[in-house]
Amino acid sequence: MKIDEKVEPIYKEVLDRNPGEVEFHQAVREVLESLGPVLVKHPEFADHKIIERICEPERQIIFRVPWVDDSGTVQINRGFRVEFNSALGPYKGGMRFHPSVYLGIIKFLGFEQIFKNALTGLPIGGGKGGSDFDPKGKSDDEVMRFCQSFMTELYRHIGENTDVPAGDIGVGGREIGYLFGQYKRITNRWEAGVLTGKGLDWGGSLVRTEATGYGATFFVDEMLKVRNDSFEGKKCVVSGSGNVSIYTIEKIAQLGGTTVACSDSNGYIYDEKGIDLELVKQIKEVERRRIKVYAETYKHAKYISGGNIWDVPCQVAMPSATQNEINGKDAEKLVQNGCIAVGEGANMPTTPEGIKVFLDAKIAYGPGKAANAGGVATSALEMQQNACRDSWTFDYTEKRLQDIMKNIHATCYETADEYGAPGNYVTGANIAGFIKAANAMVAFGVI
Numbered sequence: 001m002k003i004d005e006k007v008e009p010i011y012k013e014v015l016d017r018n019p020g021e022v023e024f025h026q027a028v029r030e031v032l033e034s035l036g037p038v039l040v041k042h043p044e045f046a047d048h049k050i051i052e053r054i055c056e057p058e059r060q061i062i063f064r065v066p067w068v069d070d071s072g073t074v075q076i077n078r079g080f081r082v083e084f085n086s087a088l089g090p091y092k093g094g095m096r097f098h099p100s101v102y103l104g105i106i107k108f109l110g111f112e113q114i115f116k117n118a119l120t121g122l123p124i125g126g127g128k129g130g131s132d133f134d135p136k137g138k139s140d141d142e143v144m145r146f147c148q149s150f151m152t153e154l155y156r157h158i159g160e161n162t163d164v165p166a167g168d169i170g171v172g173g174r175e176i177g178y179l180f181g182q183y184k185r186i187t188n189r190w191e192a193g194v195l196t197g198k199g200l201d202w203g204g205s206l207v208r209t210e211a212t213g214y215g216a217t218f219f220v221d222e223m224l225k226v227r228n229d230s231f232e233g234k235k236c237v238v239s240g241s242g243n244v245s246i247y248t249i250e251k252i253a254q255l256g257g258t259t260v261a262c263s264d265s266n267g268y269i270y271d272e273k274g275i276d277l278e279l280v281k282q283i284k285e286v287e288r289r290r291i292k293v294y295a296e297t298y299k300h301a302k303y304i305s306g307g308n309i310w311d312v313p314c315q316v317a318m319p320s321a322t323q324n325e326i327n328g329k330d331a332e333k334l335v336q337n338g339c340i341a342v343g344e345g346a347n348m349p350t351t352p353e354g355i356k357v358f359l360d361a362k363i364a365y366g367p368g369k370a371a372n373a374g375g376v377a378t379s380a381l382e383m384q385q386n387a388c389r390d391s392w393t394f395d396y397t398e399k400r401l402q403d404i405m406k407n408i409h410a411t412c413y414e415t416a417d418e419y420g421a422p423g424n425y426v427t428g429a430n431i432a433g434f435i436k437a438a439n440a441m442v443a444f445g446v447i
């Protein structure tokens with residue numbers, strides 16, 4: 001898609017000021033492509049240079065993370081926290097531990113987080129962090145020592161009213177535990193609201209573990225309802241086999257669908273009878289092993305090493321692994337094979353070419369910043385419970401999550417209509433999220 005001529009120079013400036021950060025460029029471009037008509041209705045946003053300001057992080061922190069491995073060797077990783085925008089609340093967003101992490105990845109994620117968090121309707125700004133540390137193959141002790149070293153720098157930048165990190169790829173309950181423990185120790189504060197995704201015995205919220213996957217599935221359910229359809233009887237494919245994938249597969253099953261394939265970065269499992277989620281949980285959450293182990297238990301299931309999961313025919317596709325995992329060709333294949341809905345559990349999993357294929361085909365396409373907002377929304381619910389030292393029931397929290405996802409869907413749908421792009425959730429999400437943050441920025445003056 002073309003960028004409006006008023007917005008084009010801003011995009012060029014972003015390219016010049018942030019060389020080599022291709023994922024960040026991609027995320028910015030996708031939002032800026034939607035904003036031309038917004039400046040016509042809201043000339044004040046141009047007068048206040050809101051787009052220029054929103055593309056520049058408020059603060060970027062990069063730090064050394066030294067730690068000692070089990071053989072006694074000193075290891076050095078790099079830590080990041082990008083505090084992107086605090087117009088709507090404390091910076092909020094997860095931390096990713098993966099060898100591919102560099103500043104451009106954290107900035108793309110932090111930028112998306114501004115609009116996603118705005119869409120939730122809850123008081124949270126946008127931020128993201130992480131490290132190029134790879135938890136895979138590390139012992140619990142090594143992960144603990146790394147997390148302690150990471151927090152020894154991070155603690156001075158975060159706080160329940162400042163910046164509230166959570167999990168993302170490679171950061172689950174185990175890592176949040178080590179990080180919270182070290183924060184508590186060096187600050188001498190039992191400050192539950194400083195991190196979300198905590199354990200249930202020490203300030204965590206029911207449904208947070210399930211929230212991103214459940215929320216993405218609720219979002220797709222809403223898109224299907226608009227088309228007088230439902231998950232009932234649908235064949236689904238969910239990439240990844242981590243936190244988001246597992247709870248997407250669980251909610252799909254509860255809504256009457258069947259997931260026939262899931263994956264990790266080495267290959268995918270195809271099980272025509274439907275993925276046995278208890279086995280996946282045992283392999284991934286308990287044993288921390290690879291997904292290929294699934295085919296050792298079920299001989300009828302196939303493990304396709306290095307294969308492309310998007311070759312598997314399905315009616316609903318839910319990319320839930322990582323960025324740019326669906327390219328133009330994958331998207332064409334999905335559409336040709338009869339896919340009618342795509343809900344992004346992962347952040348920016350579809351390339352611009354892939355998005356174009358989905359939009360041209362007029363299938364129901366829910367972009368990540370809307371579809372996967374249930375995770376951060378439930379983190380904000382965890383913050384609410386921490387603030388009043390309370391804990392809610394599973395059913396009540398899940399109902400709150402479902403209502404939030406319904407609202408996000410309705411906001412995106414109505415905004416797309418209002419801006420002349422009916423059914424285009426990309427336009428709807430970008431514009432609705434942007435306007436909310438932009439209005440606050442105008443109100444605050446030039447800061």
Ligand code: NDP
Nearest residue numbers: 168169170212240241242243244264265321322346347375
């Ligand atoms: P996990 O670490 O729990 O799981 C990630 C899964 O994706 C694993 O199966 C992993 O396989 C696979 N994966 C990761 N990187 C790649 C890659 N480069 N190529 C292929 N597969 C890959 O992470 P989450 O489930 O938490 O996160 C998944 C996605 O959802 C991310 O895009 C994240 O940003 C997004 N997200 C997560 C939220 C949350 O609450 N956790 C909230 C909103 C979005 P392997 O083990 O082989 O690496």
